[in-house]
Amino acid sequence: MPVRHPGRWVGAAVIAVLVAMFVHMLVTNPVFQWQFMVDNMFSDPVLTGARTTVIMTILAMVLGVLLGVVIAVLRLSPNPVLSGVSWAYVWFFRAIPRLVLLFFVASLGALYATYDIGFPFDTQLMDLFGFSADLRFLSLDGNQIFKGFLAGLIGLTLSEAAYMAEIVRAGIQSVDPGQTEAAAALGMGRGQIMRRIVLPQAMRVIIPPTGNETIAMLKDTSLLIAVPVTSELNFQLRAIGSRTFQVIPLAVASILWYVALSSVLMAGQYFLERRFSRGVGNRETRAQRAARRADQVGTA
Amino acid sequence: MSDDRLMVQAEQVRKSFGRTEVLKGIDLAVRPGEVMCVIGPSGSGKSTFLRCINHLEKIDSGRLSVDGHLVGYREKGGVLHELRDREVAAQRRDIGMVFQRFNLFPHMTALENVVEAPMRVRRTAKAAARQRGVELLERVGLGDRAHNYPAQLSGGQQQRVAIARALAMEPRLMLFDEPTSALDPELVGEVLDVMRGLATDGMTMVVVTHEMGFAREVGDTLVFMDDGVVVEAGDPKQVLTDPQHERTRAFLSKVL
Ligand SMILES: Nc1ncnc2c1ncn2[C@@H]1O[C@H](COP(=O)(O)OP(=O)(O)O)[C@@H](O)[C@H]1O
Ligand SMILES: [Mg+2]
Numbered sequence: 001m002p003v004r005h006p007g008r009w010v011g012a013a014v015i016a017v018l019v020a021m022f023v024h025m026l027v028t029n030p031v032f033q034w035q036f037m038v039d040n041m042f043s044d045p046v047l048t049g050a051r052t053t054v055i056m057t058i059l060a061m062v063l064g065v066l067l068g069v070v071i072a073v074l075r076l077s078p079n080p081v082l083s084g085v086s087w088a089y090v091w092f093f094r095a096i097p098r099l100v101l102l103f104f105v106a107s108l109g110a111l112y113a114t115y116d117i118g119f120p121f122d123t124q125l126m127d128l129f130g131f132s133a134d135l136r137f138l139s140l141d142g143n144q145i146f147k148g149f150l151a152g153l154i155g156l157t158l159s160e161a162a163y164m165a166e167i168v169r170a171g172i173q174s175v176d177p178g179q180t181e182a183a184a185a186l187g188m189g190r191g192q193i194m195r196r197i198v199l200p201q202a203m204r205v206i207i208p209p210t211g212n213e214t215i216a217m218l219k220d221t222s223l224l225i226a227v228p229v230t231s232e233l234n235f236q237l238r239a240i241g242s243r244t245f246q247v248i249p250l251a252v253a254s255i256l257w258y259v260a261l262s263s264v265l266m267a268g269q270y271f272l273e274r275r276f277s278r279g280v281g282n283r284e285t286r287a288q289r290a291a292r293r294a295d296q297v298g299t300a
Numbered sequence: 301m302s303d304d305r306l307m308v309q310a311e312q313v314r315k316s317f318g319r320t321e322v323l324k325g326i327d328l329a330v331r332p333g334e335v336m337c338v339i340g341p342s343g344s345g346k347s348t349f350l351r352c353i354n355h356l357e358k359i360d361s362g363r364l365s366v367d368g369h370l371v372g373y374r375e376k377g378g379v380l381h382e383l384r385d386r387e388v389a390a391q392r393r394d395i396g397m398v399f400q401r402f403n404l405f406p407h408m409t410a411l412e413n414v415v416e417a418p419m420r421v422r423r424t425a426k427a428a429a430r431q432r433g434v435e436l437l438e439r440v441g442l443g444d445r446a447h448n449y450p451a452q453l454s455g456g457q458q459q460r461v462a463i464a465r466a467l468a469m470e471p472r473l474m475l476f477d478e479p480t481s482a483l484d485p486e487l488v489g490e491v492l493d494v495m496r497g498l499a500t501d502g503m504t505m506v507v508v509t510h511e512m513g514f515a516r517e518v519g520d521t522l523v524f525m526d527d528g529v530v531v532e533a534g535d536p537k538q539v540l541t542d543p544q545h546e547r548t549r550a551f552l553s554k555v556l
Contacts (some may be wrong), residue, residue, distance in 0.1 A: 135462030154422055176403070178403040179405065180403070180405035181356055181399070182399060182462075183405075185397040185466075186393070186417035186421065186465070186466070186469060187388060187389045187390065187392040187421045187469065188389065196416065201405075201406065202405055
């Protein structure tokens with residue numbers, strides 16, 4: 001006789017009834033306006049918004065990861081100034097909520113009218129030598145850079161780099177120091193050891209949280225409403241919602257969009273994790289399996 | 301004064317970690333083609349000395365040279381200048397090292413482990429490096445394992461790959477730090493066989509080991525270290541059968 005689990009059956013029945021009630025509510029409540037929602041969900045401004053959101057997510061993550069790797073390597077440097085600066089960066093940017101940071105970056109246009117790139121303390125130094133001149137190569141309009149897409153990208157990148165630095169550092173430190181020694185004993189240089197030996201192994205530890213960071217970033221692009229970035233997905237859907245007074249259908253459309261986009265990222269994360277677990281455990285890789293089959297065919 | 305005919309020359313080498321002095325004035329010389337075995341209790345400084353030879357550790361005082369060149373320093377007008385990272389790396393290319401825990405690169409196959417340094421450091425072309433790599437793997441008896449990852453190999457096989465990896469840089473000196481201590485007893489022989497072959501081919505080797513049979517049979521010199529000093533050095537058969545010092549006798553009575 002199989003063991004009976006009456007509790008499970010009761011639980012399943014209760015959940016089935018709740019799900020049925022929920023679906024019934026979704027279908028019958030007129031507030032949801034399903035047809036209206038579908039029509040607007042794939043309208044041109046919304047599709048453009050989805051594209052902006054994806055591009056922003058990719059750019060902020062790529063730049064955030066690159067900056068994060070640099071900060072992590074500095075943090076592990078034996079030079080106390082470099083590691084101190086890196087520590088302070090991580091401390092500061094992890095302490096600020098992204099929304100607050102985005103508001104601030106968006107307001108930088110008001111701080112100075114122009115942002116000049118050139119020799120540091122140039123006017124002061126020239127004063128010292130009795131000249132009144134400057135050494136500036138490039139002058140940027142503050143209101144232009146700290147606006148819209150670019151302002152959002154700067155804010156999200158700075159924030160992301162702080163989180164990625166911690167993730168990368170944990171990854172680097174997870175690699176057995178014997179690996180670095182063995183590579184050094186072969187005459188490899190420090191940069192080579194980092195790129196060829198340490199980082200590829202650190203990837204196994206770095207990738208899962210980076211996948212989570214990417215999904216979080218996708219969702220946090222909705223905070224760009226603080227800048228604002230008007231071409232972004234959430235902004236567009238909300239705009240339609242308030243213009244047509246149909247707030248709920250567009251809010252639901254927003255949810256469905258983020259669920260769909262996040263799901264794509266989660267699938268990508270799964271495949272990346274598989275790729276970087278190479279050489280861990282004694283699982284046969286695809287290339288090895290192919291080689292073995294070819295051998296078997298040859299001998300058969 | 302350094303003797304150009306010596307492969308390794310250590311004169312009064314000292315090394316401390318914090319306040320503990322681990323090497324207390326080591327004097328040793330290894331001739332080209334010589335196999336020197338080093339024994340001694342755990343913590344006596346054997347690994348540290350070996351690591352000083354390829355500058356994985358910096359010595360605090362004394363002189364240490366390999367093949368006539370000071371390790372990690374350049375002498376100019378009687379003053380020692382520390383070498384830059386890049387120059388230290390260049391010195392290490394000619395010194396192979398085999399570790400107790402193998403330290404193979406787990407994300408690379410056996411062959412990739414072997415060709416990595418020749419390709420990245422010596423800039424050997426891929427085809428040539430791979431051909432040489434396969435030859436080396438065959439030499440250590442692993443020609444059929446070229447495409448396995450380290451995790452798919454036994455400990456003895458991994459250590460033989462590690463030896464092939466070191467040999468790929470065509471070193472003039474090989475350092476072994478207890479190469480068989482992490483192995484199951486039945487796998488020790490296959491690694492020692494490879495090392496015996498190297499010795500027969502004339503490789504200069506410094507081997508920290510607990511394998512007294514290997515030391516007696518293959519070693520030209522046996523060094524007994526204890527508490528950061530060389531207590532006794534000489535012909536292995538002599539040291540093993542007729543030790544001159546009480547500390548050597550006490551150690552040998554425990555391990556033999
Ligand atoms: N990096 C290090 N930092 C501090 N102490 C160390 C370090 N490496 C080795 N030691 C100490 O130096 C002594 C000698 O170590 P080691 O050379 O590994 O001895 P052996 O190889 O003979 O067992 C030990 O007491 C060990 O704890
Ligand atoms: Mg040791």
